Amino acid sequence: MMKLKFKSILFKILIMIILTCLMQGIILITMSYALTKKGLYSQTTDSGLKYVESNSQIAGEWFAGKINEITIYSNTSVVKTMDWLVIEPYLRSEISTKLDIYDHIFVADAAGNYSTTLKANAGNVSDRKYFSKVMKGNTVVSEPVISRTTGNQISVIAVPIKDINGKIIGLIGGALNLTKLNNFIANSAISHQDSYSYIIDKQGMIISYPDKSYIMKENITVKSQLIGASLVNASRQILENAKGYVQYIHSGVEGLNYYSTIPNTDGWKIIIKVPNEYLDAPLADASKNLVAMSIVGLLISVLLAIYISKSISHPIIQLSDVFTKATNGDLSVRALNYSNDEIGQASKSFNKMMETISNLTFYDTLTALPNKLQFMDRLNHEIADCIRDNEKLAVVIFDIDKFENVNNALGHSAGDEFLRLLAAEIMKHLDENEIACRLSEDRFAILLSNNPHETYAIRTSMKLLEMMKQPWKIDKHYFYMTASLGVAFYPNDGEDSESLLKNALSAMLKAKKSGRGNYQLYDSKVSSKLLDIIELDNYMHQALDNNEFILHYQPQVDISSGKIIGAEALIRWSNPKLGMISPVNFIPLAEENGLIVPIGDWVLRTACTQNKKWMDMGYDPVYISVNISAVQISQCDFIEKVSKILEETQLDPKYLELEITESIAMEDTETRIKILEALRSMGIRIAIDDFGTGYSSLNYLRRFQVTTLKIDQSFTKELVSNTKDAAIVSTILAIGQNLNLTVTAEGVETKEQLDILREKNCDTIQGYLYSRPVPREEFERLLKNPPVLS
DSSP: OOOOOTTOHHHHHHHHHHHHHHHHHHHHHHHHHHHHHHHHHHHHHHHHHHHHHHHHHHHHHHHHHHHHHHHHHHHSHHHHTOOHHHHHHHHHHHHTTOTTTEEEEEEEETTSEEEESSOSSOEEOTTSHHHHHHHTTOOEEOOOEEOTTTOOEEEEEEEEEEOTTSOEEEEEEEEEEGGGHHHHHGGGSOSSTTOEEEEEOTTSBEEEOSSGGGTTTOBTTSOOSSSOHHHHHHHHHHHHSSEEEEEEEETTEEEEEEEEEOTTSSSOEEEEEEEHHHHHHHHHHHHHHHHHHHHHHHHHOHHHHHHHHHHHHHHHHHHHHHHHHHHTTOTTOOOOOOOSSHHHHHHHHHHHHHHHHHHHHHBOTTTOOBOHHHHHHHHHHHHHHHHHHTOOEEEEEEEETTTHHHHHHHOHHHHHHHHHHHHHHHHHTSOTTOEEEEEETTEEEEEEOSSOOHHHHHHHHHHHHHHHTSOEEETTEEEOOOEEEEEEEETTTOSSHHHHHHHHHHHHHHHHHTTSSSEEEOOHHHHHHHHHHHHHHHHHHHHTTTTOEEEEEEEEEETTTOOEEEEEEEEEEEETTTEEEOHHHHHHHHHHHTTHHHHHHHHHHHHHHHHHHHHHTTOOOOEEEEEOOHHHHTSTTHHHHHHHHHHHHTOOGGGEEEEEEHHHHHTTHHHHHHHHHHHHHTTOEEEEEEETSSOOOHHHHHHSOOOEEEEOHHHHHTTTTOHHHHHHHHHHHHHHHHTTOEEEEEOOOSHHHHHHHHHTTOOEEESTTTOOOBOHHHHHHHHHSOOOOO
8 A cells, every 4th residue: 555655745746736626626616606607697587587578478368368358249249239138148148157357247338337247237437547548449458446346456358349330339348356366377476485476557556466455555666564675666677667677675585576568458567576595596506516526526536526627517608508599599509518417418408409499490390391481581591692693593382273172072181191292292303402391281482593594494383283293192092183383583573582472472373363283474464463362362361260251131022921031141241451342352262262161151150140049039030041152062061060050059940041053053963962952851941043044954953952943133133124034034933833942033123023023923032122131230120120012
């Protein structure tokens, strides 16, 4: 065993090395502590800010949901009646499941007189600050007030009620119980006994607090037993800034108050109290680890200590750096630590996370192609290169024709598989430096760079069209598809990415208008009209969600008794920007873009619901007539869907009439016969619309389960002056009478037309002579006081 003498050189060197290592260890520990403290404090502070911002966003989304909830109520036909006897049962039913938030819901008229779900004729709110704002058309989350109905501390979500002309006729409000907000914010605090969260208004008044006794009684600008001096001093900073944090010292506890403005409120802020004990815990843990590792390193060997110190501090700093870069938005950053320890595992996990984030951000999850975000970024870079090098590029929009047929016939999983196969085929037909992306469900974009000539873009488009013509196989099914392509060139057809994409889309629409299955180059002369179609298409995709569609009803009158026996439901579209849009303009587009199915479902459901309401209101029963498109009736679940709607609305099938045209009836005749037989077996009436303008085959009338023939208004219009049209009308009436079918004449506008139809024993009329198509309220007035048919 080696003995060390006190004065030996070995001892001195050892002591020197130990002292050097000790000094280095102390320095290393100090530096590591400072770096770790700085990094952890920065990350903890940022994390706290993000945490409070996240909670404020959640709270804001919650308020947005409540605002939307009250807005939906304001748009219902029941609330628009402003008849409390009608409104009260509806709102009572709605609030019964929401008493954990609302004290009550109330409706006030334009003078401020209001009734609540707790009390009718409860008083007047015209002196409330929110009343004048709402009556000017604003949606308001009010300042905290004491409820005049319950005496509780509340805030009112108030929304204007408008009549069909857009005039404000009152307001509807939901009284949010502020004490019940405690349940909502309880989860916002961190897991520490001295941490909690609360909400203040823009004046600093506490409006939600774990201890309900402080609500609306304490203000952070006024010192009290609850509010410490440090918070009062920082209150101005909190009230004047949208988000941030301030230090506090209260009752011997130090920490930070994180705050952030809650969206969709009148400047309310959520404050989360976090004690220093919680903030310092990670630093204390990190310090203990550093000291322990340094001691172990010194005991093992000086070199090992130095190695361990470096292996600990360097990876932590490096990982902190990449975290910071990622936090600042650099999605390309990766950790370079490949060790097998916890830091190495954290680095690997971080890299996997960044890969996932990058893929979700820049790639389509179904086809693995770049998404629109990455495509636009690449396009902008290529345009910059073209500007520098004075070159060209081309953008191709590739849109699948009638893709919905695949989904409808084979199911959405088959449609997804087809898109994956198509994406792979597209990439096979592109050069290495060319990029394709998926823009939407059935639409792709392709970037042709490297200064392509027009002939090259055309040749590429033709290759893609030929590729599309191949037989496609999904599972055991073979089918054929086509696509429409539009091409726009930089700089001739657009000098920025947005205009290039828009103009290529315009060219693609031109290809669809030209019969599909072809390509078109951008032509500015036809762009304007196609852009109008694009705009209309975009608005239509949002119309159902925005409740922009409404139904008008045109009476169908028994010619003998003069009574209203039916009504045809006719859709109208009222868009905030485009105004009232004729069905002539949007129905054909809906049939092209596939929205005719959800729109048709909405019309059928709404018409059935309304007809059942009229019966429940005590009106004489009438049948409701709904037009059905070829796309709808071709759906494999059409019969099941009609049956389900009747069951849900509780409408007797005999009070529903479905109208189809002759051309629809004659498509796939045998299938149509089975569908109509199934509908008739349910008791539903079947009408042939515009009879006489199509096939007019007596054979199909004999085989189809038809109950009604509707004479097209083009024949009725010339009934008096044109003997041929009069003869056609007489023939249709004779056919109907001989086949025991009801005959309805459309477009009756004059007394002379009525007299001729009455003389010829026509059953029913429909037209402006009696009434134009009218909104629900006007139709109800017709049911109450029907005009005399003379």
